[in-house]
Amino acid sequence: MAVSGRNPTFWTAGDQGVSLGRLYVIRAAALLGIWGLFPTVETLAHHTATDRGVHKALISGLWVMSIFALRYPLKMVPILLFEITWKLMWLFAFGLPEWRSGVGSPQLSGDLWSVGAFPIVMLIVIPWGYVWRRYVKQPGERWR
Amino acid sequence: MASGAASASSSERIDRNELSLARLYVMRAIYLLIGLGEGSQVAPELFVHEPTARGVIASILAGMCLLDLLGVRYPRQMLPLLLFEFAWKYIWFFAFGLPQWLSGQHPPTFAEDFFNIGFGVAIMPFVIPWVYVWRNYIIAPGDRWR
Numbered sequence: 048m049a050v051s052g053r054n055p056t057f058w059t060a061g062d063q064g065v066s067l068g069r070l071y072v073i074r075a076a077a078l079l080g081i082w083g084l085f086p087t088v089e090t091l092a093h094h095t096a097t098d099r100g101v102h103k104a105l106i107s108g109l110w111v112m113s114i115f116a117l118r119y120p121l122k123m124v125p126i127l128l129f130e131i132t133w134k135l136m137w138l139f140a141f142g143l144p145e146w147r148s149g150v151g152s153p154q155l156s157g158d159l160w161s162v163g164a165f166p167i168v169m170l171i172v173i174p175w176g177y178v179w180r181r182y183v184k185q186p187g188e189r190w191r
Numbered sequence: 192m193a194s195g196a197a198s199a200s201s202s203e204r205i206d207r208n209e210l211s212l213a214r215l216y217v218m219r220a221i222y223l224l225i226g227l228g229e230g231s232q233v234a235p236e237l238f239v240h241e242p243t244a245r246g247v248i249a250s251i252l253a254g255m256c257l258l259d260l261l262g263v264r265y266p267r268q269m270l271p272l273l274l275f276e277f278a279w280k281y282i283w284f285f286a287f288g289l290p291q292w293l294s295g296q297h298p299p300t301f302a303e304d305f306f307n308i309g310f311g312v313a314i315m316p317f318v319i320p321w322v323y324v325w326r327n328y329i330i331a332p333g334d335r336w337r
Contacts, residue, residue, distance in 0.1 A: 061335070062334075062335065067335060067337065070334050070335065070336075091282065091286040092286075094286075094287075096291070096294060096296040096297075097291070097296055097297055097298045098287065098298065099287070099298045099300050099301075099304065100283055100286060100287030100288075101248055101283060101300075101304060101308075102247060102248050103286070103287075104279045104280070104282045104283035104286065104287065105248065105251050105252075105279045107278075107279065107282045107286075108275050108276075108278040108279025108280075108282055109275070109279075111275075111278045111282075112271060112274065112275050112278065115271070115274070115328060118333035118334070119328060119331075119333055119334055120334050121334055122271065122327070122328065122334075123271050124271075125258065125261075125268065125269050125270075125271045125272050126271050126272070126275065128258055128261075129254055129255060129258050129272060129275070132254040132257055132258055133250045133251045133253065133254025133255065134250070134254075136237060136250045136253050136254050136257075137246055137247060137250035140237040140238070140240075140246060140249075140250065141237075141240070141244065141245070141246030141249075141250065142246075145242065145243070148242065150242045150243060151242075151243060152243050152244060152245040152246070153243075154245055155245075158245065158247065162247065162250075181268065182261065182265060182268065185265070187264035187265060188215055188264070188265055188266050188267055188268075189212065189215070191212065
């Protein structure tokens with residue numbers, strides 16, 4: 048890592064233009080996910096016989112992805128993009144309209160925190176320069 | 192393969208990370224199928240729904256469908272989305288779908304969910320390039336820690 052004579056700092060762009068500090072920020076978000084989503088994962092083993100389960104399964108799938116993100120924060124960037132995308136969609140399609148109208152789902156206030164406030168966190172966590180280089184400017188995969 | 196390694200030109204060398212063109216097309220087909228097929232079903236729910244709808248499931252699915260479209264351009268890089276798709280569908284199948292099917296006790300949405308999610312359970316194992324996943328997401332060294 049520290050190949051050149053220069054002493055790279057924690058926040059200097061390193062491999063693939065991403066700093067060590069940024070990798071830790073992503074890993075911290077992954078840890079937050081592992082910790083925060085676990086109560087839902089636990090319910091997989093104890094739920095009512097007629098529980099639809101789609102919500103629990105989706106959240107548990109994200110929990111599994113958080114574990115991968117701890118080891119491979121850069122490869123799992125698509126999951127970070129997915130996180131900010133769906134949470135923004137929720138905020139604008141459900142959260143904000145329901146909050147403004149005063150009529151919302153019973154879980155609205157909790158969701159406003161756990162889902163609606165999260166895009167701000169993701170905005171800070173996502174390495175946008177890397178996203179720009181790898182997911183926008185980079186030529187697409189071959190077609191022939 | 193190893194015997195001729197020294198004489199083989201670099202262009203003939205098999206890249207361990209290479210995905211066949213056919214595999215890339217299979218992955219693209221699935222990204223497109225999820226992005227447009229499933230997307231066209233879930234996206235309207237974002238705009239037209241009960242005033243008290245929770246909307247988490249619809250938003251998660253719609254977000255996934257939108258990003259899957261990026262997978263058409265970058266099938267390899269967006270692989271985590273296919274892994275997520277695989278993970279949550281298998282989790283649902285083994286934690287909810289299969290037990291409910293066996294017990295005969297299920298929610299009203301069961302038939303629809305079982306068909307939609309079961310379809311993913313059936314095809315995702317054939318879509319995901321497992322050898323590539325094994326090399327790049329399991330045995331590859333993780334990103335640096337210091």
